[in-house]
Amino acid sequence: MGRFCLDIFYWFQWLPHEDRRHDRIGSIxxxxxxxxxxxxxxxxxxxxxxxxxxxxxxxARALDTMGVDIIEAGFPITSPGDFEAVRxxxxxxxxxxxxxxxxxxxxxxxxxxxxxxxxxxxxxxxxCATSEIxxxxxxxxxxxxxxxxxxxxxxxxxxFTDNVEFSPEDGARTELDYLVEITHAAIEAxxxxxxxxxxxxxxxxxxxxxxxxxVRQKLPIIDAEGIVLSSHCHDDLGLAVANSLxxxxxxxxxxxxxxxxxxxxxxxxxxxxxxxxxxxRRDLTQLSTNIQTRRIYPTSRLVASxxxxxxxxxxxxxxxxxxxxxxxxxxxxxxxxxTTYEIMDPRDVGIPESKLVLGKHSGRxxxxxRIEDMGYTVDAATxxxxxxxxxxxxxxxxxxxxxxxxxxxxxxLDAQSTTELxxxxxxxxxxxxxxxxxxxxxxxxxxxxxxxxxxxxxGPIDAIYSTIQRxxxxxxxxxxxxxxxxxxxxxxxxxxxxxxxxxxxxxRGRGISTDVIEASARAYLAAINRIRTLDERDGNEVEVNQx
Ligand code: KIV
Ligand code: ZN
Numbered sequence: 001m002g003r004f005c006l007d008i009f010y011w012f013q014w015l016p017h018e019d020r021r022h023d024r025i026g027s028i029x030x031x032x033x034x035x036x037x038x039x040x041x042x043x044x045x046x047x048x049x050x051x052x053x054x055x056x057x058x059x060a061r062a063l064d065t066m067g068v069d070i071i072e073a074g075f076p077i078t079s080p081g082d083f084e085a086v087r088x089x090x091x092x093x094x095x096x097x098x099x100x101x102x103x104x105x106x107x108x109x110x111x112x113x114x115x116x117x118x119x120x121x122x123x124x125x126x127x128c129a130t131s132e133i134x135x136x137x138x139x140x141x142x143x144x145x146x147x148x149x150x151x152x153x154x155x156x157x158x159x160f161t162d163n164v165e166f167s168p169e170d171g172a173r174t175e176l177d178y179l180v181e182i183t184h185a186a187i188e189a190x191x192x193x194x195x196x197x198x199x200x201x202x203x204x205x206x207x208x209x210x211x212x213x214x215v216r217q218k219l220p221i222i223d224a225e226g227i228v229l230s231s232h233c234h235d236d237l238g239l240a241v242a243n244s245l246x247x248x249x250x251x252x253x254x255x256x257x258x259x260x261x262x263x264x265x266x267x268x269x270x271x272x273x274x275x276x277x278x279x280x281r282r283d284l285t286q287l288s289t290n291i292q293t294r295r296i297y298p299t300s301r302l303v304a305s306x307x308x309x310x311x312x313x314x315x316x317x318x319x320x321x322x323x324x325x326x327x328x329x330x331x332x333x334x335x336x337x338x339t340t341y342e343i344m345d346p347r348d349v350g351i352p353e354s355k356l357v358l359g360k361h362s363g364r365x366x367x368x369x370r371i372e373d374m375g376y377t378v379d380a381a382t383x384x385x386x387x388x389x390x391x392x393x394x395x396x397x398x399x400x401x402x403x404x405x406x407x408x409x410x411x412x413l414d415a416q417s418t419t420e421l422x423x424x425x426x427x428x429x430x431x432x433x434x435x436x437x438x439x440x441x442x443x444x445x446x447x448x449x450x451x452x453x454x455x456x457x458x459g460p461i462d463a464i465y466s467t468i469q470r471x472x473x474x475x476x477x478x479x480x481x482x483x484x485x486x487x488x489x490x491x492x493x494x495x496x497x498x499x500x501x502x503x504x505x506x507x508r509g510r511g512i513s514t515d516v517i518e519a520s521a522r523a524y525l526a527a528i529n530r531i532r533t534l535d536e537r538d539g540n541e542v543e544v545n546q547x
Contacts, residue, residue: 033278033289034254035271036230037063038072039303040085041101042268043258045075048309048480048499050506053084054417055306059259060089062302064096066295068271070123070254075101076115077108083115090119097121097163104128104146104153113160123165124157125195126150130168130182132175143178147185154189165193167232172198172208179211180218187221193228193254198243201236201266208233209246216251230254233269235261240269245277248287259303260311260318272296272317272349280344297350298374305410308497308508310482317349360394367405374402376409385412396514397491407486407495407512414510418530421446422472427521431460439463441521443471464521474528476500476507483516496523502531 040056043049051059056073063071073089074082090098100115102108104126116122128150129139135146150166157164166186168174174182183194196211203211212229216222222229231247231254233240244255261270275291282288300318304311313320323346338345358366364387371378371386378386389408394400426442440454441464453471457463465478480499485492494516498509507530511522 034069036070036256039258041072043262049307062299067290070097072099077111086115094120099123104149123163125165127167131170131173151189158190166191167195170199171196172203195230197232201234205246208243209250212250232256235266244269294350441467476502
């Protein structure tokens with residue numbers, strides 16, 4: 001038997017015996033893998049990925065529409081924002097399970113329980129580190145003490161809900177005997193899902209799969225009582241998806257993952273990759289998920305847009321090049337028969353064919369249809385603003401594509417979550433070889449009063465940003481600047497995303513225009529307006545330069 005066959009044999013011997021037994025969540029059967037999305041918790045906690053309340057709700061709605069089984073919405077003890085996100089999502093979305101994270105600390109569990117109060121479908125996810133490194137250097141606790149607080153807090157969580165998950169943090173580096181012991185304790189205390197995380201992305205697939213097989217073999221209670229085993233993999237060695245698949249091939253029936261694989265350090269297992277791997281190789285795995293795969297691409301775009309974390313071009317499933325065929329021999333094969341070089345149909349993941357949308361004579365109705373086809377629901381006022389911007393664009397640009405319309409919609413949605421305290425009225429920039437980069441900017445404030453100022457800078461963008469800072473008097477440090485062409489072609493719109501640090505807060509701004517210098521100014525001003533909006537909301541004093 002070749003190595004490949006041996007691997008498959010090794011995987012299959014651990015598939016659950018009662019393959020079709022119904023378990024605790026709705027219609028899920030044992031050949032269905034639950035998708036537990038943690039974009040809003042593990043994803044959001046990674047640098048540069050923070051989302052505001054409205055953005056979290058938009059993402060949660062998209063995850064719901066996509067058919068995610070469990071949405072981990074936050075870690076309520078850590079901030080009022082996380083508490084509110086769990087509360088609002090669990091109230092608004094009764095279908096998916098809303099999960100709240102808590103350490104094995106009474107106050108954490110109480111706060112998670114409070115956030116889930118009245119929820120139709122809530123879960124508390126309790127975790128405690130178990131590996132020797134964490135026990136010694138982080139917790140300074142003995143094995144027995146960790147077992148006893150786990151028992152205590154899992155039982156405590158059961159007072160709020162009968163849906164409790166326990167994670168031995170750094171489980172993949174925990175001694176197997178101890179992992180079995182603590183898993184048993186958590187199950188006895190009432191945990192219904194046991195998640196074994198590879199917290200630091202250290203495990204190899206065979207090794208990680210073996211942990212699941214071992215725990216199942218040592219604890220017959222898992223299969224007997226329908227306890228769900230779960231994987232949670234980080235991507236430090238680029239193995240998060242492979243490890244998640246190894247776990248399910250050894251009996252796990254829940255995968256914890258994030259959209260676009262965002263998350264701590266190198267990220268988490270990517271939802272789109274695990275789902276499409278299971279679907280594409282169902283012949284081998286005999287496993288499915290409840291995900292509406294056509295919603296994958298729009299959801300990926302939404303998360304990229306609200307986090308400002310662009311997806312790399314060659315990212316599997318949702319990257320720009322994922323279905324692009326450049327080599328002549330591939331193109332020739334594709335024309336003869338798509339399946340020669342394509343193992344998935346891009347339409348199955350919801351990738352739109354890049355359509356020529358509309359021309360400058362197109363009406364509001366046609367624009368609304370395209371916007372809705374892309375997965376957005378817009379009210380009349382939003383449509384009106386996007387339509388106005390579309391008309392301006394169609395005058396400047398010969399062909400307006402789906403991507404252009406998407407950028408207009410995203411910019412409008414961003415603007416709606418911010419009060420436009422300063423508006424860009426005019427911008428003139430001088431730069432070039434031998435010239436001192438200089439920007440003259442006119443902004444008008446909320447009362448309509450115009451202020452003009454000018455500055456020099458290290459380059460044209462620096463000169464613009466210094467001038468805007470002088471006029472608005474908002475001190476902020478530019479910590480990220482990204483620019484991309486929305487479509488191909490010389491007349492493409494440029495999209496600029498900036499991130500500013502203002503006191504203890506990081507704020508993003510987006511600007512689009514066929515002129516990238518203007519897009520840069522708009523992005524910066526959008527971030528300044530957001531800072532001012534948040535400052536006013538928090539009651540921070542805002543000094544305004546008098547014109
Ligand atoms: O990576 C990890 O261990 C976690 C736990 C909280 C599950 O995110
Ligand atoms: Zn994690």
